[in-house]
Every structure is written in C-alpha cells, then in structure tokens.
Amino acid sequence: MGVQKIATFSPSEKTFTGGGTFLPGEVKGIIRINPNKCVGCDTCRHHCPAGAIKGSLGVTHHIEEDLCLSCGQCLVNCPFGAIEQMSFLDEVLSRLKDPDYTVVAIIAPAVRVALAEEFGAPPGTLTVHRMHAAFKKAGFRIYENNLAADQTIMEEGYEFIAKVKYWLLGDKTPELEKFAEHPLPHFTSCCPAWIRYAELYWPDILPHISGAKSPQQMAGATVKTWVALRLWNIDPRKIYTVGIMPCTAKIYEASRPEFKSAFYWLKEKGHLPEDTPPFPDVDAVLTTRDAAELFRCLNINPLNVSPEKETDITEVYTGGATIFGNSGGVTEAALRTAYCVLSGQEPSSWNIEAVRGHTTGVRTAKLAIPLKPLGGKKANFHICVVNGVKNHLEPILEDVVIGKSPFHFIEVMNCPGGCINGGGQPVNPMGTSWIDPLLPLPLKA
Amino acid sequence: MDKVLKFSVTEKIFHNVNAVSWYVLAITGIIVYFNLAGSETKNFLMQIHIWAGVVFTFNFLAFIFLAPHRFYILMKNLLEWDKDTFAWFKNLGGYPRRFFKINIGPEEVAPQGKFNAGQKLTYLFFIFMIIALIVTGWFLYFAKHSMGKGLFLMFFYLHVWGSIITTLIATFGHIPLSIANKEDLLAMWRIGPGTVSLKWAKHHNPKWFQNDVIMRPLQNCRDQYGKHNCKGSVPIFRNEK
C-alpha cells in the first residue's frame, strides 16, 4: 500500500521574524498549501480545528498563518498530497556530520509504531530496538522521549495531586499557595497544538492548563543539564538536541522563546562562560517522515538493522510513557502513578480501558481511588479524554468557562486518535482522521 | 397522417431537463477543474454547479419515483438483447456506410426494437453514469472529509473523468446522430406530443412497432354517464405488418 509522499520545504528568513500571533523567533508557516496542486476539494477546511484554512469549494485554498496551530491535520487528510511541511532535515544532517557536536535524538512514542510504514511495513509495526539501533547508526545519541514522558507524569501527576489537595481536600498550607491561581479541572499540557489553540481562542482556560512542560521540552532541558553534566560529561553547548516527533506543531513548540531554560539554569549555576549566546532546549525537530527521509539519505533501513542488545540508562522507559502517543494515554499513565501515590498500593490491573480514546470523540470516566491520608476512603475522580479538538472540545471548554464542568482532569489531544495520527506521521493513502459520523446527518458507518 | 407515440411526457421532461442540466454541470465543472477562470468566477460557477446538481438529482429521482412504469419499460427496452440486436454490430446500423462511405457488413440492417443495439449500449452507460455522478457528487459535497482519502480519490476521479468521457460521447455521438434522425429529435424536443410518423416507426423500430405498439382503443372511453371507464374498451392488437 505504501505511504503518500509529502513534499517538504526549507525554512526561509521570514520564518523566524515573528509578528501576528507569533513572537519573534517562533517558527511560523510550517504548513502551507501548494497552490499548483490544490484542486479546492475543501477536505482540509473540514479538518482544521482552528478555522485557519480559507477558500471555498472549487477554489485554491490557503492557510491563515496567524490562526494556524501547525497541527498538520490538513496535511494528513489532503487526498491530493497538496499540503507541504517545513523541514529542518538539512540542518540536522549538517550537524550530524560535524564531529564537534553530540547530536541527541529525542524519540517520541508514536514514532516507533509508524516509522516502519515509510519502509513498507503495515501501520502499527512496532520497532523499538531496531529503531534505536538505526538512530545510533545514523550518528545520534538517544534520550528517549518516553523517559521524559515518565518525568512529565511525575511532575504533572504531583501537580495534579497538589491541586486536588488544595481545591478538594482543603489543604491550604503555604507550599500549596501557588495553586490558588490554578483551579480544577486540570488540563494536560503535552499537546503543543492544543496549547496554541487555547492561547489563541480560549485564554480563559489558560490558568487551568498544567504548568508542566511537554515531554519534548523536559527532555531537551534534562539532556542539556543533568545528562550532559552528570552522565555523559560533555559541554552542554556542544549538544544538539533533535526531537523526533510525530507532530508538526512540535517544530513550533521547540522554537517558543521561553524554552531556553537549560541555558538560564546553567548560566545561573556558573556552568557557562558569560558571553555564551542563548540556546534553546531543543535545537531542531524532525517529523517521523523527516526521520525516514534522513535514513534514506544515509542508506539505513530501520527494518534491516540488527536490534540493540543493551539498553542505555537514557533509553529506559515504562508502559505508562509509551502510551502517551495514544488518545487517553497521558490520562492512563497519570492515573497509574496517581493511584499508587494516593492509595499507597498497586492497582489490580494496570490497564485502564475506560479512558482509552481509540476512535471515540470524547471518553468520560468516573474512577474511585482510595486515599491513604483519609484512611482508604474512596474519592471519585471525573476524567475526560478529548480525542481530537475538532468537533469535540468546544462544549467541554464552555462548561469549564461557566464553571459547570463536572471533570477534575481533562486530557486534550489535538489529533483524533492521539499523536500516532499526528501531522508529522507517515500519511496513509486510504484512511482519514475523521472519527465522527460519515454524513452531517448522523448516519452510522 | 398516422402517428405513433414514441416518447411519453414523463420521458420527455426527464430527458430534456437532464440534458440541459447536464451541460450546465459539465461546463461549470470543466471550467472549475481545469482552472479556466479566476477565483471569484470559480466560486460562483461552483454554486451553479451545486444547484444544477440538485436539479439533476431530483429530476432523475422524480422520473423513477413518479413514473416507475416508464422507467421499467425503458430498462426493459435497454436490457433485452436478442439475435437481431447482436446482428446490428455487423454493420453498425449502416451508419458508417451512410455517413462515411465505409462499407462494412451487410447492407441490410437487422430489425431493431425501440432502441438499436448502439443506443442500448450507450443509454445503459448514460444511466449508469447518471447514478454514479449523483452518488459521487453528493458524497463529494457532504462526506468528502469523512469517507477516507482512498475512496475520496476514486469518487473524485470517477466524477471528473467519468463525466468528461460521457460528455464527449454525448457531444460527438448522441447529439450528431440524433440530428441525423430528425423525427426522433423532433419527437423528443417538440413542445407537444412525442410522436413519430408510422412510416418512421416501421422503418427504424420494426420489432417495437410489431410487438409493443397497439392502436389506441377507438371506442370512447367514457361511459354513458360521461365518466372515464376504459374497462369495456378492448385494446386492439396489431397483427399485420
């Protein structure tokens, strides 16, 4: 069956100028429509969660950069392959050739079930050790994004627990004071397209969103501090971090100006000379398609390399982290850890089917977790998993804004199905991201 | 002058509305697909295309549901193939000889029913394409984003190239041949009854005239109270040729 070829283009000078809804330095115009290939079929406009695509039926469409989330759903769903993606592949290839730099791949969970598609395997073919070996063969060192996802769960999970303590259990101790500004329901912050969607269209929601960074940014900051100084003993300035992501919005996220925390931390602690120019936590992002293109450039087929026997300390990850790529995965991972922390015991089964999004637009669940501080008294948690911003999110946000939301924890994934169906993934030529009814009239199919 | 009713009113309405809306759809569609106009114009033409599509669809549905007996008679005429129908292909109805002086097959044309073999083939294709274009058209309008890229592309290219091929067949086959057969053309397009002369029917559609045509009952269908009552009137079957 193969995959649909998606054209790429290199960033231009205009890319980083900012303006409009972009801050200076942020990458804009990641997704663009090739006017020569667009027939005006109007499919993309129906998939855009932000209403950023303009044009009517039969007329060549274009994307309003200022409204665009860079999520790439239009690209995934264009039947004609007329939508193109900005690629930083050339920059990464030149850094790989530079012996001064240690190039670190931060490999997202969803990449391991999709990379093989670019090399002829069916969708969902799992490559973990083969993929690691292929990246090492290409000259990368690996810091698993899944490991960073475990860090995310620790930070975000404890943040959620603190919010629960402050808002539900009435624990107003001084160290929890800062959560007074961050009421429940708690929104996840892993999806950069969702963050931008909230920033653009629902500013009232922003205090609800978790302050934990996304796994990619945690990985970048950790690699340039802890890993560089304590594990690998290399100069953080000579580390070039590359996010290998299923996502086009991650390209934009990595370029956000505030994500230079490793630089500021290192400078404060005196690890850097005074004249060092600021560097970002994540230097470049390649989509899964770009990574496949990189392997093709270097004549590596990840399906044919012999898998790694040993696992480095920076490659260890848990089941909770790897399901981040699925809709409902962040919630499930957070619940696994939260259950253990709150109840002080392990659940009977780690699989929480009730929150798995699959191809359901909105999953809601009520979970009873025994609380150790209350002597095992059970507390009900209302969980909501939004599987795709388009069509599903708005009613839930409206409830939150008017203060009537019944939920405590809301996971939002911009792309239907989760990251595994992200804008940077290999494009299946047959399918669609649309998980709602076939016709505007609810006709089941 | 003896006249034979060849096309009923329902058939005439269906055919003519279908033909007009077809060309509106074809012209607007071709301009939009091949990018022969600016964005504003294309946007406007697409609106016309969709509304003409509504007319096209409801015209076909109205024919099927309001005159199902006419549709079934049409389908019967198109689907019944006998020895003489196949024999038509030996000289292609004599048309190559008549128009282009190409001598193929025997001089005599095998006797045909209401439609000759070429018409049967073409009209079956037309009806198939009408249904296919209606289905694909509405799917492309309402379910383009939800049906999957593979199916979308199949529908899209069926809609575009199927309609272009059909339009070419209609423009360079159906229309010139209908102009050559003047009485049929007039029967179809005249404002009035869809009749052809007895001579024409006997010459072009001998089998139809012999098997499927009756003389109108000569008795008055009205009974002594002036009400319609055709039960008493016995259809008169024509047996002589």
Next chain:
Amino acid sequence: MSEKLPFQYEEKPASLLISRRTFLKITGVLTSVLAIGAYTVTDFVKKRNKYIKMRQKGLYKDDLRCQRNNLPASHLNPTVEKFYRDFAEHPLSETAHHLLHTHHYYVRGKLNMKGERHG
C-alpha cells in the same frame, strides 16, 4: 367516437409490456448493481480509521512489553528515580520548577488584532 389525439398508435400499457418475469429481472439487475456499489463503499468507509487503530494497538503492545519487564508506571522507572535522587530531589522541587515547568502561556489574541476570533 374517437378522442381528438394527435396519434393513433401507442405503446401497450406497462401491465402488458412488463411481465412478472421481466419485472423481477430488471429489479434484480438494478439491485445487484446498487448492492455491489454500496458494499464497496461501506467496506471502504469501515476501514477509514483502520490505520489509527493499528498504530494504537502497536503502542498498547509496547505497553504490555514494558509491563512484562516490570515497568508499568512512571514512578517505577529507575532512570527517573536516579534523576530525582542525583539531581532534581523530588517532583515540583526548585530544580524541577526551573527546568521542567513553564511559566509562559500567552494570550495570543492580544499579540494580534488581525483575523477573526473563532468559536
């Protein structure tokens, strides 16, 4: 007396032209053509999200693999434990606050006045 109609001959009524047998034949042909088309379409539509489900299945397979290796939940990851033991002390600590948390969500509508508000 004959009615004034401009023709003397017409087709037999449908009841005579279409026998029960012919009716069934035509209905059969039409139904089979439509059924084959409808089957093909529903088959394609049913498979439209298949690739999403297959990829999700792949990740849940990886999850089960990790669970077999006694790594089901994030707090059990030895590298994470090491990270907090050696470096960040505990979740929500000072270091974690600097490196793993963000303090910047922008109200982007204020950055830009162009373009309509959505939703």
